[in-house]
Amino acid sequence: MLTLKFIQEQKDEVIKRLKVKRFDATEIIEEIIRLDNERKSTQAQVETLQAEMNSLSKEIGQLFKSGQVEEANKAKAKTGELKDSIKELDNKLSETTTQLNNQLVQLPNVPNELVPEGKGEEDNVEVKNGGKIPELHNAVPHWDLIKQYDLIDFELGTKITGAGFPVYKGKGARLQRALINFFLDEAVKAGYMEVLPPLVVNEDSGFGTGQLPDKEGQMYHVTADNLYLIPTAEVPVTNLYRDVILKASEMPIKNCAYSACFRREAGSWGAHVRGLNRLHQFDKVEIVQVAHPSNSYEVLEQMVAHVQTLVEKLELPWRILRLCGGDISFTSALTYDFEVYSAAQERWLEVSSVSNFESYQANRLKLRYKEDGEKKTQLAHTLNGSALALPRIMAALLENNQTEEGIRIPEVLVPYTGFDIIK
């Protein structure tokens, strides 16, 4: 969430920039400022009374100690009223604070200046592309290829779990594992430290990265223990740094993680979400960085560059989009999406999303740093990106590399798969 200081000091700027996200913040900001001011004055009152109470209590203690019991009892009588006022004001204070927080979490992150105006996907701006779109005739879509070569079984998944939970089999499973290992190895080579996090997180973690309180419905909730299945490794990995004060010299922190990801995603199930295009459970390798505010945008560029090397090595046609205000997420300040071209579906598939959250998550996480020798703490910046999400990569690889003989495996993956063609 945004800091109160920022909102108070740059109110008009916040309203203006949130318009790019198509969010009218005028009212909510007025309310936040009103509540914050109320909070401050109530707090001042409470603290004055508490100070009074503290000194009175000390006096009573002294009186008892010196045996002046009567005096002490007299003084005691005075505290009752004070106590009541403190209690009353204290209740008001916590009520105001709760209301303030409720408003604050509803305010999205302000977008960076680079974020273009726009309503939705169609207004995203292509910033770069590469690779070659293969020319295939009668290309078979991946949902048919996986049946033909017996790589993934959706019906079996439906039988044991439900729709959107595929079962990978034989070379399909092996290819999946190859991609995971390839992505992890590449990330480690690029300086990211690998972590293998829990796939289930608590409420605090969900709040820290911004999934809770509002996007509850998108996660699977283990109600018996009040835990959530992670929608992305971003959640557990970023939360490793919750309530942490770093030294400036420790940044940037670079972590990567493979995880299964779980999404309830109550969307439609038409042609565009067929096969591997949208699943309830899928695999992903995520890269996460905690960076100094002064260079977090350079870090973002590096992360984008890293993802680019992946799609290039996989020989997939790719393009990078800068998300417009209407398509960028609630918590992000700037996001680049990677898409790869899927030759049989004849459309671009999103396979990565790389974002700078600036201090928006850090403020929720209480993730701070100190400059060398400085006493005051400042909020760090957090970033993350998919590197990469597997299912659509798999879809594109299968569709783009289909030949008369079978499905050709890109060279970089052969050491991982142990085969160079699926027949």
Place this chain on the structure above:
RNA sequence: GGAGAGAUGGCAGAGUGGUCGAAUGCGGCGGUCUUGAAAACCGUUGUACCGCGAGGUACCGGGGGUUCGAAUCCCUCUCUCUCCGCCA
């Protein structure tokens, strides 16, 4: 799942109703000494909020209560450890 013990500052660990934001040790930082380092010695060392400032307030796992006053007493939740059971 059953029984017991516990949760205090970066770490270890004292404190069982007032003078305790909290002893002491270690670690960190600064200094003295030294050509430099080590050792020794001296000093310093939590976070947040309010306030221009002086200063004030809160925090001893979380929440609630008792009391003029709570790290300390009571209730409750969470977590950790030990033993037993079960188990990949």
